[in-house]
Amino acid sequence: MGRQPSAKPTSFDIAYLAGVSQPTVSRALRGSKSVSAATRANIERIARELNYTVDKNASSLRSQRTHTLALLFFEDPTPDESMINPFFLSMLGSITRQCALKGYDLLISFQQMHNDWHVAYQDSHRSDGIILLGYGDYQLYRTKLEHLVEMDTKFVRWGSVSDDSIGLTVGSDNVGAGELAGAHLVEIGRRHIAFLGDASDHAPEFQDRYTGLCRAMRAAGIAPDPGLQQGAVSSEASGYAAARSLLASGQPFDAIFAASDLIAIGAMRALAEAKLRCPPDVALIGFDDIPAASQTSPTLTTVMQDMKGAGELLVDALLRRIGGADAERTMLPAKLIKRQSTAV
Amino acid sequence: MGRQPSAKPTSFDIAYLAGVSQPTVSRALRGSKSVSAATRANIERIARELNYTVDKNASSLRSQRTHTLALLFFEDPTPDESMINPFFLSMLGSITRQCALKGYDLLISFQQMHNDWHVAYQDSHRSDGIILLGYGDYQLYRTKLEHLVEMDTKFVRWGSVSDDSIGLTVGSDNVGAGELAGAHLVEIGRRHIAFLGDASDHAPEFQDRYTGLCRAMRAAGIAPDPGLQQGAVSSEASGYAAARSLLASGQPFDAIFAASDLIAIGAMRALAEAKLRCPPDVALIGFDDIPAASQTSPTLTTVMQDMKGAGELLVDALLRRIGGADAERTMLPAKLIKRQSTAV
DNA sequence: CGCCATAGGGTATACGTATACGCATAATAT
DNA sequence: ATATTATGCGTATACGTATACCCTATGGCG
Numbered sequence: 001m002g003r004q005p006s007a008k009p010t011s012f013d014i015a016y017l018a019g020v021s022q023p024t025v026s027r028a029l030r031g032s033k034s035v036s037a038a039t040r041a042n043i044e045r046i047a048r049e050l051n052y053t054v055d056k057n058a059s060s061l062r063s064q065r066t067h068t069l070a071l072l073f074f075e076d077p078t079p080d081e082s083m084i085n086p087f088f089l090s091m092l093g094s095i096t097r098q099c100a101l102k103g104y105d106l107l108i109s110f111q112q113m114h115n116d117w118h119v120a121y122q123d124s125h126r127s128d129g130i131i132l133l134g135y136g137d138y139q140l141y142r143t144k145l146e147h148l149v150e151m152d153t154k155f156v157r158w159g160s161v162s163d164d165s166i167g168l169t170v171g172s173d174n175v176g177a178g179e180l181a182g183a184h185l186v187e188i189g190r191r192h193i194a195f196l197g198d199a200s201d202h203a204p205e206f207q208d209r210y211t212g213l214c215r216a217m218r219a220a221g222i223a224p225d226p227g228l229q230q231g232a233v234s235s236e237a238s239g240y241a242a243a244r245s246l247l248a249s250g251q252p253f254d255a256i257f258a259a260s261d262l263i264a265i266g267a268m269r270a271l272a273e274a275k276l277r278c279p280p281d282v283a284l285i286g287f288d289d290i291p292a293a294s295q296t297s298p299t300l301t302t303v304m305q306d307m308k309g310a311g312e313l314l315v316d317a318l319l320r321r322i323g324g325a326d327a328e329r330t331m332l333p334a335k336l337i338k339r340q341s342t343a344v
Numbered sequence: 345m346g347r348q349p350s351a352k353p354t355s356f357d358i359a360y361l362a363g364v365s366q367p368t369v370s371r372a373l374r375g376s377k378s379v380s381a382a383t384r385a386n387i388e389r390i391a392r393e394l395n396y397t398v399d400k401n402a403s404s405l406r407s408q409r410t411h412t413l414a415l416l417f418f419e420d421p422t423p424d425e426s427m428i429n430p431f432f433l434s435m436l437g438s439i440t441r442q443c444a445l446k447g448y449d450l451l452i453s454f455q456q457m458h459n460d461w462h463v464a465y466q467d468s469h470r471s472d473g474i475i476l477l478g479y480g481d482y483q484l485y486r487t488k489l490e491h492l493v494e495m496d497t498k499f500v501r502w503g504s505v506s507d508d509s510i511g512l513t514v515g516s517d518n519v520g521a522g523e524l525a526g527a528h529l530v531e532i533g534r535r536h537i538a539f540l541g542d543a544s545d546h547a548p549e550f551q552d553r554y555t556g557l558c559r560a561m562r563a564a565g566i567a568p569d570p571g572l573q574q575g576a577v578s579s580e581a582s583g584y585a586a587a588r589s590l591l592a593s594g595q596p597f598d599a600i601f602a603a604s605d606l607i608a609i610g611a612m613r614a615l616a617e618a619k620l621r622c623p624p625d626v627a628l629i630g631f632d633d634i635p636a637a638s639q640t641s642p643t644l645t646t647v648m649q650d651m652k653g654a655g656e657l658l659v660d661a662l663l664r665r666i667g668g669a670d671a672e673r674t675m676l677p678a679k680l681i682k683r684q685s686t687a688v
Numbered sequence: 689c690g691c692c693a694t695a696g697g698g699t700a701t702a703c704g705t706a707t708a709c710g711c712a713t714a715a716t717a718t
Numbered sequence: 719a720t721a722t723t724a725t726g727c728g729t730a731t732a733c734g735t736a737t738a739c740c741c742t743a744t745g746g747c748g
Contacts, residue, residue: 010704021728026706034726056470057410058704061401061733068451089433096454105470107412108452110440126400126449265639295609297641354734365698370736378696402734405703 009050017046029054068105069318070127071095074134074141088133090290091158094311095131102319104128129154129318142166156318158310160204161331168321170313170330172305174205177334178212179219181257181285181303184336186220188344190255190283193217194228196242196267197259203233206259209287213257227251232263239266247274254282255342261286261293261302268296268341284341298340306332353394361390373398412449413662414471415439418478418485432477434634435502438655439475446663448472473498473662486510500662502654504548505673512665514657514674516649518549521678522556523563525601525629525647528680530564532688534599534627537561538572540586540611541603547577550603553631557601571595576607583610591618598626605630605637605646612640612685628685642684650676 011025018025020039028035028043046052060066073088099106107127130148132155145166148155161171185193195213197206214224228251232242239262246253247270258264264286271278278284278298286293289304309332320327355369362369364383372379372387390396404410417432443450451471474492476499489510492499505515529537539557541550558568572595576586583606590597591614602608608630615622622628622642630637633648653676664671 012704022704023706023729024727026704027727030706036726039726055405055704057401057405058733059706061399061405061735062704062706064733066401089436092433092436092452093454096452100453106452108436108440108450109444110437292636292639295636295639356734366734367699367736368697370734371697374736380696383696399734402703403736405705406734406736408703 008055009052010055011052013050014043014046014052017050018043066105066126066128067103068107068127069099069129069131069315070107070109071131071133073108073110074132091133091307091311094308095315096311098312098315102315104315104319129156129322131155131314131318132157134158154318154322156314156321156327158314160208161329162204162208165204165329168317168327168329170310170317171205171332172310172334173331174208174334175212175215176331177287177303177305178209178214178257179216180212180334180336181209181287182213182216183219184301184338184342185255185257185283185285186216186222188283188342191222192225192228192251192253193222193255193257194230194246194253195257195259196230196232196239196246196263198231198233199229200231203259209257209259225251228253232259232266234260234262236262236266236269239263240270241266243267243270255284256282257285259287261288261290261300264300264302264341265292265296268298268300278341279343283344286341289337293337294339296341298343301339301342302337304335304337306334352399353396354399355396357394358387358390358396361394362387410449410470410472411447412451412471413443413473413475413659414451414453415475415477417452417454418476435477435651435655438652439659440655442656442659446659448659448663473500473666475499475658475662476501478502498662498666500658500665500671502658504552505675506548506552509548509673512661512671512673514654514661515549515676516654516678517675518552518678519556519559520675521631521647521649522553522558522601523560524556524678524680525553525631526557526560527563528645528682528686529599529601529627529629530560530566532627532686535566536569536572536595536597537566537599537601538574538590538597539601539603540574540576540583540590540607542575542577543573544575547603553601553603569595572597576603576610578604578606580606580610580613583607584614585610587611587614599628600626601629603631605632605634605644608644608646608685609636609640612642612644622685623687627688630685633681637681638683640685642687645683645686646681648679648681650678 011022011029015022015025018039020043024035024039025043025047028040029047056067060068071092096106130153145157149167155167157165157167157169159165159169159171160174161169182193193213195210197203197210199207199210201207210229217224227249228246230242230246232238239258239260242263243256243266246256256264256267258267264284268278268284271282271284276282284300286300286302289302293300293302313330313332317327317330355366355373359366359369362383364387368379368383369387369391372384373391400411404412415436440450474497489501493511499511501509501511501513503509503513503515504518505513526537537557539554541547541554543551543554545551554573561568571593572590574586574590576582583602583604586607587600587610590600600608600611602611608628612622612628615626615628620626628644630644630646633646637644637646657674657676661671661674
């Protein structure tokens, strides 16, 4: 009978039982070396017996460090509220795991582009740093990123790793990945290669992939045809529309490099409707290797980004940044996954 | 040039500027009615000008409420560390959104079944309540759930909504969903319907779906054949294996109801390898309507759970529970999505 | 005209931890 | 032997907010 089991023990309780002062308990549990091994062992034993856990709020308040990272997803305002880009979802796993490994909690938030997220997290002391994830109009949030830098908020961004990008950026080697895809298409004998994806500076990653494609083509002595490039955002519908307008343009092509798998899947549908067989008539490569890519018919050749590595790198880079170090921009290599859509 | 822009303003700063005391600021911003409209307006204006945000840590420490929910994903230990069940991922979006709507933050954590998660979150004051998500062995964490109840930890669980389930549970009407699927198969003339999925009480949801299938069959005057039931966990590989052993058993069947889409996709592969055409020879129904379901060939008929509603319901139920109310178990209706795999 | 309720807001303090200091004792150096 | 430094720990206090309690003016009432 007696005490409620839910009366949470504090460091004072431990201190009393151990016959020391509260600060000593704090020091012992945090691994300060100015407490003797015997005392520490005793304190740790008592803490375990009482099921004691440090109160995060009090700890964060005093130390001004939350041991929490915030993950902000960006989405373009989309009619379908529940859809999330599958690519980012798969990165979530590795980010979470890496956070856990480093002893950090992860706070998640989805944001519409237009929101004032740049204010929301910077001062509320809820996280030590921010991970920014999201496709979408890069120019649109450029100024917000500048604001973050100005406020000395610690953050990492996933995206195109170019010299003029703002803040600390981690991303795939999109140019290299584009080259991989282009080289493969050239290798299987394609010369009229179309690109589906916005290649403006509103979408630096897509632009980089296009740049890589062009580089591979030129290396093979082929001049890229600007007329074979069609704008598209990362969705099945947009890919479908882009492929339709490519077909409607009447220009001959024997391969498509789509800037994302969703675009590729939309294009695949348009090709099927146009009675074009995909490999023989048109070879198709996507980007991301989302789960659906191996379920389409034909299965989709695509570029796989190292998402496990990406999550770890993002977290590590952010933690270094928080620690005051000058973390550098980093690029991750990508890998070509060959499937039926380029099997000639 | 004076103050650092990153010197975060406190309620004292606001109080000074407004010519009131700090508690008045706190009261004004929290909507206490014992502060005059004029004073409140003034305080709010100043707060906005200073970009003031309440320090969550201090606030939580004092009030003992975090305004944060924790989302715990469970996974069976799996070799592929980065895979997450797509079904739960799609629920993540609606949970996040509903949390934001209610002014709560969301803390995310992935857990292996064997971890001591039941201790980790209960006392560290990091969240006001917990949302538990995960397939997996139900019996395995039954005792942990009991522990949570005992400690009076507030939590909601997604899963089978049966009378003997522990704690507050929200889930789809799995029996009803099974009936839907069964009725559809019967309607298109199938009589030898196999079920792929663990139907033991280690997986109550799968069990419920099987129960629903049997009910629909009996309603049509068909006796379910226990020999046509094959155990499987929710993965493509497991579905493939189950279908193979079903085929190997030599028993005739003209339809398969798979307990999840992943299982169905695995079964589809096994059927294709066995040169069985899927619709004519075997009709196939999955469960979850994951994105890949519309990309398979044939496209997969499946049962769609109301995930948007699920997320909202989970959050709302948990908040009611936190508020001290007696939230009830709730079931959500499911919907049949008819595609090619049952198009006769 | 005295009395009490009420609005509006101030005073004091608690939440649980981490850290700057200070102070012994013990271990070394001189 | 004294001066010096390191070890191990206690004392005091700060972190920023929320709340219990108290106080002062008003206004309504008899």
